[in-house]
Amino acid sequence: MARLENLAEPMRSHIADLPCPQFDHTPWVDVPELANQRIALISTAGLHRRGDRPFGGMDGDFRVIDGTSQAEDLVMTHISTNFDRTGFQQDWNVVFPIDRLRQLADENRIGSVANFHYSFMGAADPSKMAPSAKNLAGLLKGDNVDAALLIPV
Amino acid sequence: MGALAHFLEAEGIATTQISLIREHTEKIRPPRALWVPFDLGRPLGVPDDPDFQTKVLVSALELLGAQSGPVLADFLEEAPAREDDSDAAQEAWSCPISFSDPEQAETDLEKQVFALGREMTELMPWYDKRRKEQNRTAVANFKPNAAADLLSDYLLDRSPKPDDPEMTLAVAIRLAVQDLKTFYYEAASYQPGAAPPTSQEFTRWFWTQTAAGHLIRSVSEKCKTEADKSLQMTGKAFLVPMGW
Numbered sequence: 001m002a003r004l005e006n007l008a009e010p011m012r013s014h015i016a017d018l019p020c021p022q023f024d025h026t027p028w029v030d031v032p033e034l035a036n037q038r039i040a041l042i043s044t045a046g047l048h049r050r051g052d053r054p055f056g057g058m059d060g061d062f063r064v065i066d067g068t069s070q071a072e073d074l075v076m077t078h079i080s081t082n083f084d085r086t087g088f089q090q091d092w093n094v095v096f097p098i099d100r101l102r103q104l105a106d107e108n109r110i111g112s113v114a115n116f117h118y119s120f121m122g123a124a125d126p127s128k129m130a131p132s133a134k135n136l137a138g139l140l141k142g143d144n145v146d147a148a149l150l151i152p153v
Numbered sequence: 154m155g156a157l158a159h160f161l162e163a164e165g166i167a168t169t170q171i172s173l174i175r176e177h178t179e180k181i182r183p184p185r186a187l188w189v190p191f192d193l194g195r196p197l198g199v200p201d202d203p204d205f206q207t208k209v210l211v212s213a214l215e216l217l218g219a220q221s222g223p224v225l226a227d228f229l230e231e232a233p234a235r236e237d238d239s240d241a242a243q244e245a246w247s248c249p250i251s252f253s254d255p256e257q258a259e260t261d262l263e264k265q266v267f268a269l270g271r272e273m274t275e276l277m278p279w280y281d282k283r284r285k286e287q288n289r290t291a292v293a294n295f296k297p298n299a300a301a302d303l304l305s306d307y308l309l310d311r312s313p314k315p316d317d318p319e320m321t322l323a324v325a326i327r328l329a330v331q332d333l334k335t336f337y338y339e340a341a342s343y344q345p346g347a348a349p350p351t352s353q354e355f356t357r358w359f360w361t362q363t364a365a366g367h368l369i370r371s372v373s374e375k376c377k378t379e380a381d382k383s384l385q386m387t388g389k390a391f392l393v394p395m396g397w
Contacts, residue, residue: 002174002190002191002193004174004175008396009396010396011396014395023181023182026182026184026223027163029165029184030167042157042161050293054293054294054328057324072290075292075293077328077331079391081392082394083192083193085194085335086342086349086351086352087192087195087200088291089291089338089342090201091200093197093200093203094200097210100203100206103207104207104210104211104214109211129157129160130160136161137164141166147167147169147214148166148168148169149210149213150154150157150168150169150171152170152173152196153193
């Protein structure tokens with residue numbers, strides 16, 4: 001389990017010693033009720049559509065995932081070899097819960113599912129993601145997204 | 154992950170997130186986060202359990218109803234485990250395709266390449282059947298035989314060349330290793346008469362009992378001796394998991 005104290009060495013120390021960025025304050029955006037929100041998924045699992053550029057290194061760029069994608073369309077090229085991939089190989093929803101999100105929209109528990117979703121490669125230096133995130137925010141607004149669910153791996 | 158939440162929220166997009174390492178999230182202080190106690194690689198907990206996945210998803214989305222933040226909530230329910238998840242049961246899982254006796258690990262590189270080919274031939278029918286019946290494979294960039302060829306060519310100094318001219322050899326080797334492992338998992342999970350292996354069972358089997366695991370170790374060692382820094386780094390960090 002991902003309780004830090006339960007991870008075996010040398011993985012535990014590796015994770016514990018990863019540098020974390022510090023922020024002076026936490027920004028906050030108010031949103032409408034969940035039942036009226038349009039939601040996008042943003043993964044850091046290094047996901048992309050089959051045929052799109054694989055994640056080649058530690059760049060902070062992202063890949064666009066069409067909201068109509070099916071499980072067969074999505075692959076993972078995250079650089080790390082230190083996390084489980086068999087869950088994703090069995091069921092993409094354990095990493096990218098798009099079928100569950102679609103189900104919530106069908107049940108009117110959320111407003112709607114965005115037309116596009118996105119993935120970064122989470123081992124990248126956060127400072128390299130900052131310019132990409134600015135561009136991404138523009139794309140999300142263009143898709144009328146109210147809120148993004150960020151999912152690590 | 155938490156930094157990305159800061160960046161997006163500062164640009165006017167509300168965020169909520171799943172957290173796998175609580176200690177990191179405590180330091181980064183993103184606006185809204187749900188810590189979950191699941192394995193790395195499984196942020197929604199467990200595959201093929203829509204009800205449980207929905208429970209996790211809704212718990213993360215409900216944080217968007219908070220009036221102020223930062224909010225760091227805990228999802229304390231463990232992911233459902235297989236009925237018999239004991240160490241003994243995990244030790245008992247096996248996949249009878251290993252020709253290589255781990256006690257007599259072959260050292261000659263050509264023998265390693267031959268053993269890999271033999272092993273993959275045995276696994277291919279199960280992989281093909283799974284792909285046909287599930288209409289999906291997570292093999293991404295290299296078809297199984299192409300992945301094996303690239304790694305074998307590298308090991309035997311036969312001028313390995315990725316099909317994509319823009320792909321460096323270091324990236325190609327990493328992606329080929331990932332695809333080879335995916336092929337092995339998908340094939341092993343479809344062997345007749347056995348449940349799919351757990352992540353732990355698969356990892357133990359792959360790295361201690363297969364010719365593929367043995368050959369990848371050799372590739373990793375060779376990469377470490379290269380003058381090319383990206384190949385060196387690939388050999389050191391990106392092919393064999395920590396602890397194996």
